[in-house]
Amino acid sequence: MKQLRRTMLFVPANNPNMMLNASVFKPDCIIFDLEDAIAIREKDSARDLLVEALKTIDYEGVEILARVNPLYTPYGKEDVKALIKAGLRNVRYPMSETKEDIEKLDRLITETEKELGIEEGSVKILGAIETAKGVINAPQIATASTRMVGISFGAEDFTRTIGAERSKGAEELFVARSQIVLAAASAGIDAIDTVFADVEDMEGFEREVESAKRLGFAGKSVIHPSQIPAVHKAFTPSEEELEKALRVMDAINEAEKKGLGVISLDGKMVDAPVVARAAKIVRLAEGAGMIQEVEE
Numbered sequence: 001m002k003q004l005r006r007t008m009l010f011v012p013a014n015n016p017n018m019m020l021n022a023s024v025f026k027p028d029c030i031i032f033d034l035e036d037a038i039a040i041r042e043k044d045s046a047r048d049l050l051v052e053a054l055k056t057i058d059y060e061g062v063e064i065l066a067r068v069n070p071l072y073t074p075y076g077k078e079d080v081k082a083l084i085k086a087g088l089r090n091v092r093y094p095m096s097e098t099k100e101d102i103e104k105l106d107r108l109i110t111e112t113e114k115e116l117g118i119e120e121g122s123v124k125i126l127g128a129i130e131t132a133k134g135v136i137n138a139p140q141i142a143t144a145s146t147r148m149v150g151i152s153f154g155a156e157d158f159t160r161t162i163g164a165e166r167s168k169g170a171e172e173l174f175v176a177r178s179q180i181v182l183a184a185a186s187a188g189i190d191a192i193d194t195v196f197a198d199v200e201d202m203e204g205f206e207r208e209v210e211s212a213k214r215l216g217f218a219g220k221s222v223i224h225p226s227q228i229p230a231v232h233k234a235f236t237p238s239e240e241e242l243e244k245a246l247r248v249m250d251a252i253n254e255a256e257k258k259g260l261g262v263i264s265l266d267g268k269m270v271d272a273p274v275v276a277r278a279a280k281i282v283r284l285a286e287g288a289g290m291i292q293e294v295e296e
């Protein structure tokens with residue numbers, strides 16, 4: 001079944017209470033953060049705490065990622081090695097700027113998998129793009145390793161690096177967000193939109209969620225449990241969309257049996273792109289538990 005990545009909930013890896021409870025809010029993914037949410041003096045203790053959490057807590061099917069420190073810091077290498085040893089299988093790599101950044105991470109992961117006797121390729125990478133250079137190199141980053149499952153956008157660091165402020169209209173983010181969606185789509189991986197820092201501004205948040213959905217993102221990083229429902233609502237098909245998609249799939253299956261390609265349903269043409277869109281809606285609905293997985 002397709003791994004849904006509608007929500008990725010950031011959880012600082014120095015907060016035992018949040019780490020213990022994060023899966024209660026049913027995000028699709030949890031990102032334990034060792035990077036910017038953790039002060040320098042706490043880098044080692046947070047890593048130790050996360051190692052314990054990975055070994056002992058049952059996250060009930062939620063996809064677990066850790067945002068490690070970049071490899072150019074004194075913490076990155078140990079983060080990657082210790083966390084994989086503790087069972088981590090998804091690395092979210094911040095400040096991904098070039099293909100070489102990912103290749104370096106890929107080599108370290110391969111070396112660690114070999115040392116630990118873990119099947120090569122089992123650890124996946126999500127590249128976080130959050131600088132001007134990273135945005136320009138997004139297509140190369142997205143295809144830098146067979147481990148890539150997604151790329152994400154980080155607007156807080158991005159606006160800092162281009163010398164802009166984040167605005168309500170988000171014009172300053174438009175090109176970067178689209179570039180990330182295009183790079184991910186052409187690589188066949190997920191694009192995850194940025195966090196929205198103002199937890200109190202639910203209206204502004206919902207506006208951003210809608211625009212992320214319209215641009216083609218698969219989901220959004222969030223920082224607070226209260227942000228999860230709005231994202232799930234936007235990125236899950238409605239009952240009406242699902243019903244229509246199932247009718248398209250039924251109609252095309254019938255048509256194929258009769259050797260027909262293009263057909264019409266309710267007076268509208270059903271061709272390959274319509275079928276592909278319907279199939280995607282069905283996959284999302286399966287992932288979200290709205291329907292049982294349909295045998296292909």
Ligand SMILES: CC(=O)SCCNC(=O)CCNC(=O)[C@H](O)C(C)(C)COP(=O)(O)OP(=O)(O)OC[C@H]1O[C@@H](n2cnc3c(N)ncnc32)[C@H](O)[C@@H]1OP(=O)(O)O
Binds near residue numbers: 019
């Ligand atoms: C730009 C970037 O790099 S963003 C990525 C890095 N940032 C992060 O990881 C921050 C993640 N978020 C947080 O740490 C917090 O949500 C904060 C600091 C923003 C706000 O925290 P609080 O003031 O404690 O929020 P609030 O009081 O509303 O929390 C309500 C409950 O939700 C829990 N909660 C809040 N945020 C989270 C979270 N991200 N994950 C899990 N639980 C959470 C709290 O622990 C609290 O639980 P409790 O009722 O059992 O005590």
Ligand SMILES: O=C([O-])CC(=O)C(=O)O
Binds near residue numbers: 036130157194
């Ligand atoms: O990756 C994210 O969504 C958050 C982040 O680090 C940023 O915005 O700089």
Ligand SMILES: [Mg+2]
Binds near residue numbers: 154157
């Ligand atoms: Mg950042």
